[in-house]
Amino acid sequence: MSRVERLPNGLVLALEERDYPGVAFQLLVPAGAVNEPEGLLGASTLIEGWLWKGAGELDARGLAQALDSLGVRRQSGAGLEYTLFAAAFLPEVLEEVFRLYALLLLNPRLPEEGFEAVRSVALQALLSQEDQPARKLFSELRKRVFLSPHGRDPLGEEESLKRATPEAVREDYRRRYTPKGAILAVAGGISWERLLGAVEPLLAWEGEEAFYPTPLLSEPHSFTLKRPTAQVQIGLAYSDVGPEDPRFYAARLALEVLSGGMSSRLFTEVREKRGLVYAVSAFPAGVKGQGLLMAYGGTTKERARETLRVMLAEMERLAEGVTEEELSRAKVGLKTALVMADESIRSRAGSMARDLYMLGRIRPLSEIEGAIEATDLRAVNAFLRAHPYRNPWVGLLGEVDDVS
Amino acid sequence: MSRVERLPNGLVLALEERDYPGVAFQLLVPAGAVNEPEGLLGASTLIEGWLWKGAGELDARGLAQALDSLGVRRQSGAGLEYTLFAAAFLPEVLEEVFRLYALLLLNPRLPEEGFEAVRSVALQALLSQEDQPARKLFSELRKRVFLSPHGRDPLGEEESLKRATPEAVREDYRRRYTPKGAILAVAGGISWERLLGAVEPLLAWEGEEAFYPTPLLSEPHSFTLKRPTAQVQIGLAYSDVGPEDPRFYAARLALEVLSGGMSSRLFTEVREKRGLVYAVSAFPAGVKGQGLLMAYGGTTKERARETLRVMLAEMERLAEGVTEEELSRAKVGLKTALVMADESIRSRAGSMARDLYMLGRIRPLSEIEGAIEATDLRAVNAFLRAHPYRNPWVGLLGEVDDVS
Numbered sequence: 001m002s003r004v005e006r007l008p009n010g011l012v013l014a015l016e017e018r019d020y021p022g023v024a025f026q027l028l029v030p031a032g033a034v035n036e037p038e039g040l041l042g043a044s045t046l047i048e049g050w051l052w053k054g055a056g057e058l059d060a061r062g063l064a065q066a067l068d069s070l071g072v073r074r075q076s077g078a079g080l081e082y083t084l085f086a087a088a089f090l091p092e093v094l095e096e097v098f099r100l101y102a103l104l105l106l107n108p109r110l111p112e113e114g115f116e117a118v119r120s121v122a123l124q125a126l127l128s129q130e131d132q133p134a135r136k137l138f139s140e141l142r143k144r145v146f147l148s149p150h151g152r153d154p155l156g157e158e159e160s161l162k163r164a165t166p167e168a169v170r171e172d173y174r175r176r177y178t179p180k181g182a183i184l185a186v187a188g189g190i191s192w193e194r195l196l197g198a199v200e201p202l203l204a205w206e207g208e209e210a211f212y213p214t215p216l217l218s219e220p221h222s223f224t225l226k227r228p229t230a231q232v233q234i235g236l237a238y239s240d241v242g243p244e245d246p247r248f249y250a251a252r253l254a255l256e257v258l259s260g261g262m263s264s265r266l267f268t269e270v271r272e273k274r275g276l277v278y279a280v281s282a283f284p285a286g287v288k289g290q291g292l293l294m295a296y297g298g299t300t301k302e303r304a305r306e307t308l309r310v311m312l313a314e315m316e317r318l319a320e321g322v323t324e325e326e327l328s329r330a331k332v333g334l335k336t337a338l339v340m341a342d343e344s345i346r347s348r349a350g351s352m353a354r355d356l357y358m359l360g361r362i363r364p365l366s367e368i369e370g371a372i373e374a375t376d377l378r379a380v381n382a383f384l385r386a387h388p389y390r391n392p393w394v395g396l397l398g399e400v401d402d403v404s
Numbered sequence: 405m406s407r408v409e410r411l412p413n414g415l416v417l418a419l420e421e422r423d424y425p426g427v428a429f430q431l432l433v434p435a436g437a438v439n440e441p442e443g444l445l446g447a448s449t450l451i452e453g454w455l456w457k458g459a460g461e462l463d464a465r466g467l468a469q470a471l472d473s474l475g476v477r478r479q480s481g482a483g484l485e486y487t488l489f490a491a492a493f494l495p496e497v498l499e500e501v502f503r504l505y506a507l508l509l510l511n512p513r514l515p516e517e518g519f520e521a522v523r524s525v526a527l528q529a530l531l532s533q534e535d536q537p538a539r540k541l542f543s544e545l546r547k548r549v550f551l552s553p554h555g556r557d558p559l560g561e562e563e564s565l566k567r568a569t570p571e572a573v574r575e576d577y578r579r580r581y582t583p584k585g586a587i588l589a590v591a592g593g594i595s596w597e598r599l600l601g602a603v604e605p606l607l608a609w610e611g612e613e614a615f616y617p618t619p620l621l622s623e624p625h626s627f628t629l630k631r632p633t634a635q636v637q638i639g640l641a642y643s644d645v646g647p648e649d650p651r652f653y654a655a656r657l658a659l660e661v662l663s664g665g666m667s668s669r670l671f672t673e674v675r676e677k678r679g680l681v682y683a684v685s686a687f688p689a690g691v692k693g694q695g696l697l698m699a700y701g702g703t704t705k706e707r708a709r710e711t712l713r714v715m716l717a718e719m720e721r722l723a724e725g726v727t728e729e730e731l732s733r734a735k736v737g738l739k740t741a742l743v744m745a746d747e748s749i750r751s752r753a754g755s756m757a758r759d760l761y762m763l764g765r766i767r768p769l770s771e772i773e774g775a776i777e778a779t780d781l782r783a784v785n786a787f788l789r790a791h792p793y794r795n796p797w798v799g800l801l802g803e804v805d806d807v808s
Contacts, residue, residue, distance in 0.1 A: 022743055052666065052676075060676060064667035068733045071740030074666075088744050120679030128682055128702055130634035133535045228632070230534035262456065262478075263468035272456075272464060275524030278532055298532055329472045336475030339426055340492050344748055 002352060002362045003192055009205055010180035014352050014362060015195050016187045023188030024088040024346040026353040027101070030181030030210030032081040033152040034287075036172070040164055042156015043172045044078035045122050050169065052076075053114035056103040060114065066100055079154050081212075081287060082357065088346050091190050095198045102201035105177060115166045123162070126155045134298060137225065137233045137397040141294070142285075144223060145237045145393050148216040150287050178207025185352035185362075187345040215290035222394040232304040232398035233296075236311060238389045240284070240291035243358050248291075249375045250383035255293065256330035257322045258282050258314065263329065265314050270297060276307045282315075288358055293389065301399050308394070319388035321381035334372055338365060406756060406766045407596055413609055414584035418756050418766060419599050420591045427592030428492040428750040430757040431505070434585030434614030436485040437556040438691070440576070444568055446560015447576045448482035449526050454573065456480075457518035460507040464518065470504055483558050485616075485691060486761065492750050495594050499602045506605030509581060519570045527566070530559045538702060541629065541637045541801040545698070546689075548627060549641045549797050552620040554691045582611025589756035589766075591749040619694035626798040636708040636802035637700075640715060642793045644688070644695035647762050652695075653779045654787035659697065660734035661726045662686050662718065667733060669718050674701060680711045686719075692762055697793065705803050712798070723792035725785035738776055742769060 002016040036043045053060045067074065074087040089097055129135055143151040179202070186195055217239060241251045259266045259282040270280040282295040295315065299307045322330075341347045342365055355362045406420040440447045457464045471478065478491040493501055533539055547555040583606070590599055621643060645655045663670045663686040674684040686699040699719065703711045726734075745751045746769055759766045 020747065022747060061667065061672065064665065064672070064676075065729075065733065068665040068667040068737055071736035073737075073740055073744060088740075090740060090743065117676065117679030121675060121682055124635075124679070124682040124703060127634050127704060131537045131702075230531050231528075261468065261472040263465065263472040268465065268468070271521075271525060272468075273521065275521030275528075278525055278528040298535075299528060300531060325469075329469065332475035333472055333477075336477055336492075336494060339494065340477060340750070343424065343426060346744070 001364060004356070004362060007179075007203060009203055010178070010182070010209075011202060011205065012183045012356055013195070013199060014183070014185045014356060015190070015192050016348060016352060017191065018188050018345055020189045020345055021090065022088060022345055023091050023094060023186065023190055024349040025086070025184060025186045026349045027085040028082040028183040028353050028357055029085070029105070029177055030212070031083045031176035032079050033154045033156075034081055034149045034213055035176060035211050036149070036152070039160065040168055040172060041152060041160040042122055043164065043169055044083055044176075045125070045154060045156055046118055046161070046164060046169050047173045047177070048076055048078045048083050049118040049121055050110050050114060051104050051108045053111055053118065054109035056107045058103065059109075063100070063104065067097070070096055072097055080150065080152065086346070086350070091188065094190060094194065098198045099201050102205070105202070106205050108173070110166070110170050110173065112166055115169075119161060119164065122156060123158065126158060126161065129155060133227065133229045133231070133233050133397055134296065137235045137395050138294070138296070140223070140225060141235045141237055141393060141395040144221065144395065145217060145292065146215065147218050148213050150213075150215045150290070175208070176210070178210055179205040180207055181210025183353050183356045185349050185356060187348040187352065212288070215287055217290065220391050220393045223396075224400045225395070225397040226400060227397055229398045231298045232301050232396060232400055233298050234304065234308055234311065235395040236295040236315070237285070237393040238293045238315065240286060240293040241387070242286050242289065242291035245291065247383045247387070249371045250380045251291070251387070253327060253330045253334065253372070253375055253380055254318055254322060254384055255282060255284065256334055257326045258318065259295075260330055260333045265317075266295070266311070269314055270307060270310050274306070274310065276303050276310065280311070304396065304398070304400065308396075312392070315389040315392070318384050319390070321384055322377070324377050327377050327380060331372055335369055338368060405768060408760070408766060411583075411607060413607055414582070414586070415606060415609065416587045416760055417599070417603060418587070418589045418760060419594070419596050420752060420756060421595065422592050422749055424593045424749055425494065426492060426749055427495050427498060427590065427594055428753040429490070429588060429590040430753045431489040432486040432587040432757050432761055433489070433509070433581055434616070435487050435580035436483050437558045437560075438485055438553045438617055439580060439615050440553070440556070443564060444572055444576055445556060445564040446526055447568065447573055448487055448580075449529070449558060449560055450522055450565070450568060450573050451577045451581070452480055452482045452487050453522040453525055454514050454518060455508050455512045457515055457522065458513035460511045462507065463513075467504070467508070471501075474500055476501055484554065484556065490750070490754070495592065498594060498598065502602045503605050506609070509606070510609050512577070514570070514574050514577065516570055519573075523565060523568065526560060527562065530562060530565065533559060537631065537633045537635070537637050537801055538700065541639045541799050542698070542700070544627070544629060545639045545641055545797060545799040548625065548799065549621060549696065550619065551622050552617050554617075554619045554694070579612070580614070582614055583609040584611055585614025587757050587760045589753050589760060591752040591756065616692070619691050621694065624795050624797045627800075628804045629799070629801040630804060631801055633802045635702045636705050636800060636804055637702050638708065638712055638715065639799040640699040640719070641689070641797040642697045642719065644690060644697040645791070646690050646693065646695035649695065651787045651791070653775045654784045655695070655791070657731060657734045657738065657776070657779055657784055658722055658726060658788055659686060659688065660738055661730045662722065663699075664734055664737045669721075670699070670715070673718055674711060674714050678710070678714065680707050680714065684715070708800065708802070708804065712800075716796070719793040719796070722788050723794070725788055726781070728781050731781050731784060735776055739773055742772060
């Protein structure tokens with residue numbers, strides 16, 4: 001079981017104790033592309049890169065060396081809805097790790113002379129997306145799906161990145177790096193008391209309540225990006241229910257029937273029977289307050305039309321319902337995946353943080369298992385009838401003159 | 405501790421018992437690109453895809469449904485040196501899982517009518533590589549580095565895939581899907597006795613000793629692939645020592661200094677100080693009997709020359725040795741990574757199988773930790789002096805007229 005408390009400064013702290021020789025955390029800071037100022041798109045990415053240029057008594061090299069000396073395996077990056085700092089390490093260094101992360105978050109130097117390298121890395125990341133056709137397509141698809149800032153790409157935009165000044169980014173850091181809306185989820189072999197002591201330096205963190213816009217969808221439509229790629233990339237988006245909806249598990253099980261294993265409908269119809277693609281899949285891609293299901297396929301120019309047709313048909317066919325056998329396979333598949341993911345403290349810290357962000361609470365494994373078990377064929381098929389997967393946003397990228 | 409036995413038919417079976425509610429295995433079948441017949445490149449990929457088209461009493465759909473009903477999370481694919489079948493599931497279905505995998509391996513239907521879809525998927529995979537510049541570059545780099553078949557791409561070649569006949573692929577399956585050279589590594593909450601009972605159906609598997617060619621390197625040289633990509637991709641390859649070499653841990657620690665964390669030399673010099681790239685890394689890329697170190701960077705056309713220069717300089721500078729501080733950080737980093745990876749039974753089954761393939765035995769965690777600890781500064785720097793990272797194979801992909 002996990003314990004959750006909101007600390008006096010607003011930071012939400014959660015721990016799941018595990019008898020295991022390691023500790024993992026995920027820290028979500030409420031600074032993402034969705035709440036960037038208009039005109040400063042990509043600021044979250046710039047801030048995250050800039051933070052590592054030194055904090056408190058440590059310069060960039062000192063900070064990196066200090067964490068590497070403690071054996072902290074870490075990742076961080078700005079995303080659509082928040083900036084994520086993830087770390088895993090051995091329990092004996094817990095206090096020193098949080099002292100350093102508190103320095104990073106509360107007392108970064110944000111030095112003038114490091115800014116150009118940060119900007120340059122951000123521009124490189126944006127440029128590298130141009131060589132990744134599937135990623136490029138889904139970035140554009142999200143832009144089309146949302147009227148609200150939820151369609152933004154966390155990498156930012158070239159013009160905006162080029163125009164950003166150190167002053168504006170510093171100011172944005174001060175506003176959006178706030179504990180009110182931040183979440184720290186920890187899993188591993190330490191006690192609640194020890195954790196509370198270790199995060200003490202984070203209590204000095206102060207700030208306003210985080211701001212989040214309301215998601216707003218556009219009218220579904222189609223678009224094409226003409227590119228001289230070898231394959232044609234196909235992306236679909238459908239409005240869906242999110243984890244806060246009582247029908248969530250019905251939707252999740254239907255997705256498993258659609259794309260959960262080698263016997264799933266998309267894999268069978270698109271790849272196994274027809275050999276249309278190497279990769280095809282459907283996956284949840286929603287934001288807080290707005291569920292979204294997306295589907296992907298990549299194929300030749302000649303087979304793009306047929307691939308699109310089969311994908312659309314399989315999505316639509318869900319409204320006719322799934323079979324008892326399909327549902328039973330979907331339940332076994334989801335439950336096994338749950339058990340396997342739960343094995344890892346890093347993955348557990350991740351799902352704890354995600355639950356706290358999306359739902360404001362952590363679902364115990366037993367609750368999820370119970371809810372999957374309790375969702376019967378009637379419930380799934382009633383949901384699918386009432387919520388048909390029709391009328392999607394459709395995006396194509398490639399040499400696509402002949403598809404429409 | 406793990407237990408290893410060679411079964412009467414030649415299959416090497418290993419188990420590491422864990423008190424954990426799940427089981428994972430990796431099965432290595434000695435059919436990879438390296439031992440494909442000359443005019444049948446890509447055959448390993450075709451076989452692996454074709455196997456799933458039905459086995460014993462089950463057709464393709466029946467086979468996929470049977471495994472999905474048991475909740476088996478699985479992956480499989482043909483690689484350079486072997487074909488890998490990986491699976492994770494709950495212990496209660498152990499016997500049935502191995503019964504199904506034995507069907508797949510020993511009694512596949514390899515039906516004529518499924519062959520064209522398999523070929524088509526393989527061609528799609530090859531085509532999709534054309535849209536992935538970094539992958540394309542490293543595929544070409546390996547082709548250049550090896551004179552032996554170790555330079556082949558497991559995806560095969562277009563002409564060869566198009567010409568392959570069902571008969572030739574069936575014949576190749578019979579020859580190369582052999583237990584003599586196959587490895588089955590299992591980790592999880594089951595006993596040795598139970599495992600032995602469960603794998604019984606695999607005992608009927610028979611075949612000749614697997615064939616592996618000896619790796620042979622070319623003379624280091626440079627090449628460019630001109631492509632209209634947004635970024636220029638840079639790939640380097642250096643001959644290195646493998647895990648069978650007594651100097652392996654010295655080399656591994658040097659690699660950690662070079663590219664192990666945010667304070668590593670490549671990250672600091674190429675990305676943090678100069679902002680030349682978004683991603684830069686060095687990684688082991690050897691085969692059995694031939695160690696290899698590769699390095700990657702992606703940057704703009706304008707900064708490609710400088711990026712290449714800095715990468716080469718950092719590699720060469722290793723010969724001057726690393727510092728006591730760098731080594732100590734590298735040791736902590738490697739040891740923490742070991743503990744974290746050991747947490748997962750899937751990752752443990754993977755390293756067991758890899759050890760058995762590369763070394764013929766499984767290194768206990770304590771042995772690796774001990775060897776890392778025992779490798780002192782003298783040993784690392786003596787290795788680096790005697791084995792300088794100079795004179796690499798250099799590959800560039802992009803609009804690279806101005807680099808040389």
